[in-house]
Amino acid sequence: MSRHFNFSAGPAALPEEVLKTAQQEMLDWHGCGLSIMEMSHRSDEFMSVAAQAEQDLRDLMHIPDNYKVLFLQGGATSQFAMVPLNLLRGKTTADYINTGVWSKKAIAEAKRYCDVNVVATTESTQFTSAPTQDELVLNPDAAYVHYTPNETIGGVEFDYIPDTGDVPLVADMSSNILSRPFDVSKFGLIYAGAQKNIGPAGLTVVIVREDLLGDTLAGTPTMYDYAVHAAAGSMNNTPPTLAWYLTGLVFKWLKAQGxxxxxxxxxxxxxxxxxxxxxxxxxxxxxxxxxxxxxxxxxxxxxxxxxxxxxxxxxxxxxxxxxxxxxxxxxxxxxxxxxxxxxxxxxxxxxxxxxxxxxx
CATH class of the missing domain: 3.90.1150.10 (Aspartate Aminotransferase, domain 1)
Structure with a gap:
């Protein structure tokens, strides 16, 4: 067998060591006599896998104790709605920075729930740069500020973390999470689809500050409420167990790399x-x-x-x-x-x- 070099934007390459471990464990996970895909998500065995994955992510990103880590479904695209549904918290306006395709999609979805203030955009130059801090016209009364630190399609990445004062900063880190250290305490919420730099498709990681939970927009579906998932340990329904397990293996691999x-x-x-x-x-x-x-x-x-x-x-x-x-x-x-x-x-x-x- 010969593996080629995979430059896919997502679903993307996984570490070969992770794939080999999954291959070895696929039919019989740690002597249990069944696959990780077949066991109950509430079994002691899988609960230990889930807990270890969360702890390893916390270790890797140095996540403060006052943040919840959620392992969800629906992809990062679902977060375009979940963010305003959870973070408006009685306000009617949110700030968004527009730097490309994914920013535009997030803006379009947020407009269903609030007034969107585009505080900066680089569309006039075909999204070939990110605005500087001085170019951000922020609203101090906004519910939050949303940006995409790395635009996967255009290949544009912020070279700084925006300073938003007391307004929570929200980041779609789908394509650059875990690529380098980020100070999590500077963010109110980070979300990332797994299929680029975390693990296989089917899982989305959300890291959210605890004080931002529990005040959703009226009519928010139960499964779109971060507080529900936080209270249930991301198991309000059956989670994507195989993706969660593989993601955990990636976290272990990352730790082994330093x-x-x-x-x-x-x-x-x-x-x-x-x-x-x-x-x-x-x-x-x-x-x-x-x-x-x-x-x-x-x-x-x-x-x-x-x-x-x-x-x-x-x-x-x-x-x-x-x-x-x-x-x-x-x-x-x-x-x-x-x-x-x-x-x-x-x-x-x-x-x-x-x-x-x-x-x-």
Whole structure:
């Protein structure tokens, strides 16, 4: 069996060690005589898996004790509604920063529940940068401020954490969570779909400050109430047990690598290497302002777009998978999450150099 290098934006690459452990444990989990997929989510065995996964995440991100960690379903997209339903807390206005496709989707959903104040947008420059702190026109009476620290599609990443004063800061960290240390105490709420940098699709992690729980908008469905999930240990209904288990294995793998501090070093090195290769090329280019170039998602454009399909076909033959850019922007995109090692980045750079030599 030969595994190729997977640059998919999500569902994304998982650590090979995690997949091997899951393979070994799939039929008989720790001598129980059944698969983790088959056991009750309320059994002592699975409860221990769930508790350990939460503790490992708390350790990795240094999550303060006054935050709840929830393992939910519905993807990050459901959070576009759950955030205003839970965090408006009697107010009617929320601030949003618009930096790309996922910001726009969050804004559109929030408008169903409140007045949205777009405090800054980079749409006029095709979302090739993130606004600076000075460009944020914040409302001190807003219920919260929402932003997307890393736009997966456009490859735009904030180089700072916005200062929102006493207004809770909400972050969609789906594509850059665990890629480096973040000071959780600066956020009121963090949410992230698992399928990029946490684990397999089917799970969404929410980290929410306790004082923001328990005051939902009238008519909020039970399953959209963070307080309900917090009280039930994320088991108000049957959770996605396999995804939770695999996520726990990823957390253990991250700890073994040296935690998010070690990931920061590796991710910075991978990104700098790939961006430098693009900058040194006359055939490839990246449209994002340098200070906002994403460590996780690296879009690049060929000088001759007629060669796009050839690039994809030849890269796949070379064992480099899922490099096609999002359909909304075109071009190419390499997602180099934690599980994508430096060898994969080196192989991509070597292929790009050879492609430019033969087609440039």
């Amino acid at each position: 935690g998010v501090e070690a990931m920061e070093v590796a991710n910075r090195r991978k990104a700098e290497k790939l961006y430098q290769a693009i900058a040194d090329s006359k055939f490839f280019s990246n449209p994002v302002v340098k200070r906002n170039q994403s460590w996780m998602n690296v879009p690049f454009i060929l000088a001759d777009s007629n060669l796009d399909s050839t690039f994809i076909a030849e890269s796949e033959k070379a064992g480099l998978l899922n490099l096609q850019g999002h359909r909304s922007v075109g071009g190419m995109r390499a997602s180099i999450y934690n599980a994508v090692n430096e060898q994969a980045v080196d192989a991509l750079i070597a292929f790009m150099n050879e492609f430019e030599r033969t087609h440039g």
